[in-house]
Amino acid sequence: MTPxxxxxxxxxxxxxLAVLDGVTLDVAPGTFVSLLGPSGSGKSTILKLLTGALTxxxxxxxxxxxPLLEAGRPFAFxxxxxxxxxxxxxxxxxxxxxxxxxLSRKAARQQVAPFFEPFGLSGFERHFPAQLSGGMRQRAALxxxxxxxxxxxxxxxPFGALDAxxxxxxxxxxxxxxxxxxxxxLLITHDVREAVxxxxxxxxxxxxxxxxxxxxxxxxxxxxxxxxxxxxxEARLLxxxxxxxxx
Amino acid sequence: xxxxxxxGRALPAVIAIAGLVLGWEAYAxxxxxxxxxxxxxxxxxxxxxxxxxxxxxxxxxTLQATLFGFAASLTAAFVFSVLIDFSxxxxxxxxxxxxxxxxxxxxxxxxxVVLWFGFGLGPKIGLxxxxxxxxxxxxxxxxYRSTEPELEELxxxxxxxxxxxxxxxxxxxxxxxxxxGLRVSITYAVVAAIFSEYAGAAxxxxxxxxxxxxxxxxxxxLAAVLVSASLTLLxxxxxxxIERRALxxxxxxxxx
Numbered sequence: 001m002t003p004x005x006x007x008x009x010x011x012x013x014x015x016x017l018a019v020l021d022g023v024t025l026d027v028a029p030g031t032f033v034s035l036l037g038p039s040g041s042g043k044s045t046i047l048k049l050l051t052g053a054l055t056x057x058x059x060x061x062x063x064x065x066x067p068l069l070e071a072g073r074p075f076a077f078x079x080x081x082x083x084x085x086x087x088x089x090x091x092x093x094x095x096x097x098x099x100x101x102x103l104s105r106k107a108a109r110q111q112v113a114p115f116f117e118p119f120g121l122s123g124f125e126r127h128f129p130a131q132l133s134g135g136m137r138q139r140a141a142l143x144x145x146x147x148x149x150x151x152x153x154x155x156x157x158p159f160g161a162l163d164a165x166x167x168x169x170x171x172x173x174x175x176x177x178x179x180x181x182x183x184x185x186l187l188i189t190h191d192v193r194e195a196v197x198x199x200x201x202x203x204x205x206x207x208x209x210x211x212x213x214x215x216x217x218x219x220x221x222x223x224x225x226x227x228x229x230x231x232x233x234e235a236r237l238l239x240x241x242x243x244x245x246x247x
Numbered sequence: 248x249x250x251x252x253x254x255g256r257a258l259p260a261v262i263a264i265a266g267l268v269l270g271w272e273a274y275a276x277x278x279x280x281x282x283x284x285x286x287x288x289x290x291x292x293x294x295x296x297x298x299x300x301x302x303x304x305x306x307x308x309t310l311q312a313t314l315f316g317f318a319a320s321l322t323a324a325f326v327f328s329v330l331i332d333f334s335x336x337x338x339x340x341x342x343x344x345x346x347x348x349x350x351x352x353x354x355x356x357x358x359x360v361v362l363w364f365g366f367g368l369g370p371k372i373g374l375x376x377x378x379x380x381x382x383x384x385x386x387x388x389x390x391y392r393s394t395e396p397e398l399e400e401l402x403x404x405x406x407x408x409x410x411x412x413x414x415x416x417x418x419x420x421x422x423x424x425x426x427x428g429l430r431v432s433i434t435y436a437v438v439a440a441i442f443s444e445y446a447g448a449a450x451x452x453x454x455x456x457x458x459x460x461x462x463x464x465x466x467x468x469l470a471a472v473l474v475s476a477s478l479t480l481l482x483x484x485x486x487x488x489i490e491r492r493a494l495x496x497x498x499x500x501x502x503x
Contacts, residue, residue, distance in 0.1 A: 087419045
């Protein structure tokens with residue numbers, strides 16, 4: 001099967017600083033793949049290359065077997081901080097992607113309205129972001145990503161800004177949503193447990209210049225709870241990450 | 248917030264102002280100082296009431312110069328802020344010019360402008376605009392700059408053009424900064440209008456003050472000051488009201 005996303009030999013330097021050194025990875029349709037790496041390992045650079053904010057020095061990015069440039073913005077992107085606009089109500093924040101895609105505000109609102117119920121935000125359509133808790137804001141940000149109805153999601157440490165308790169709640173909730181929808185997603189994270197709980201496959205990045213140093217396929221049943229299986233995988237991943245950190 | 252607690256918050260200010268006015272009244276009446284040197288506030292108020300028709304007739308041109316000048320300044324500040332935000336070359340070319348314009352002393356420029364362009368409304372609008380333009384421009388530019396980079400990145404990833412990013416993210420982000428600048432500039436605007444009239448005008452509070460001073464009527468000078476101060480406070484209050492209506496989200500923190 002053609003992978004949805006195929007990154008091959010991706011290399012990028014900033015002046016003398018080599019950030020990516022031949023990163024190669026695949027994301028199959030309907031799978032959740034995590035990219036796990038230490039801080040400063042070039043995770044954000046990979047995202048910027050995918051969203052087109054940067055161009056690679058070498059290597060290729062193919063989407064459904066075609067060069068990324070011909071695929072026409074196939075990603076819906078969710079940044080680290082929720083980046084909700086404080087002057088827009090939640091529904092207008094969620095609908096902003098559809099508005100930019102050319103829908104009228106009214107049509108965009110109509111299209112996103114049914115998502116509020118499953119995202120646990122019904123009744124908050126007309127609230128402003130400042131009136132919502134951190135977890136609710138993050139769900140709104142994820143909803144803004146989902147409603148764009150793109151073939152693939154890019155999630156950049158989406159729960160990094162949340163407190164530990166809210167984060168675990170969000171991870172569980174996201175996993176349940178996953179079971180129902182089978183979205184294709186690439187998650188960038190440095191949280192090992194998050195990666196293990198959510199992913200079908202995990203790639204481990206080395207420290208700069210980044211390469212893929214390890215790959216794990218996880219076929220544990222969902223929903224996943226923290227048990228011996230998860231702990232064993234976590235230990236393996238941590239081992240790889242810490243080895244990286246030493247040199 | 249309840250109206251009672253709002254009243255409670257205003258109470259210290261009311262007491263302070265009342266104390267000042269009473270002290271002034273007591274000094275002016277009890278010290279034996281001539282009312283042509285320091286008139287008591289009661290006399291200022293009575294004279295203001297007596298001359299209300301003339302004062303009003305002179306307030307209108309000042310208000311006109313203030314509002315037209317301020318409108319011109321806002322329009323120019325917005326247009327130039329957009330140009331400067333979009334073009335680094337224009338930023339480098341224009342910002343120094345605007346900064347130099349701020350170094351011109353009003354006291355020297357105002358009479359010259361009247362000399363060149365006459366006693367009409369035009370030069371007064373120009374002077375008000377000159378004084379208020381720069382603070383508004385700086386406020387807008389700073390507002391644009393404080394846009395969250397992640398929001399801009401997000402919008403570009405959705406396919407938004409630079410102009411679309413400006414309209415969706417940068418412009419709304421700048422609004423609180425814009426209103427902060429507005430509150431400062433509106434107070435400058437009235438003062439600038441009066442000063443430009445002081446330098447030469449047919450009618451207006453500025454020229455009224457000058458004439459009253461030349462006729463040894465400090466009570467009428469102060470009556471005009473009272474009018475101009477009220478005008479400034481009124482315009483200031485108006486900008487605060489507009490801000491509250493226009494930016495409901497900025498006050499959410501207070502309500503919680």
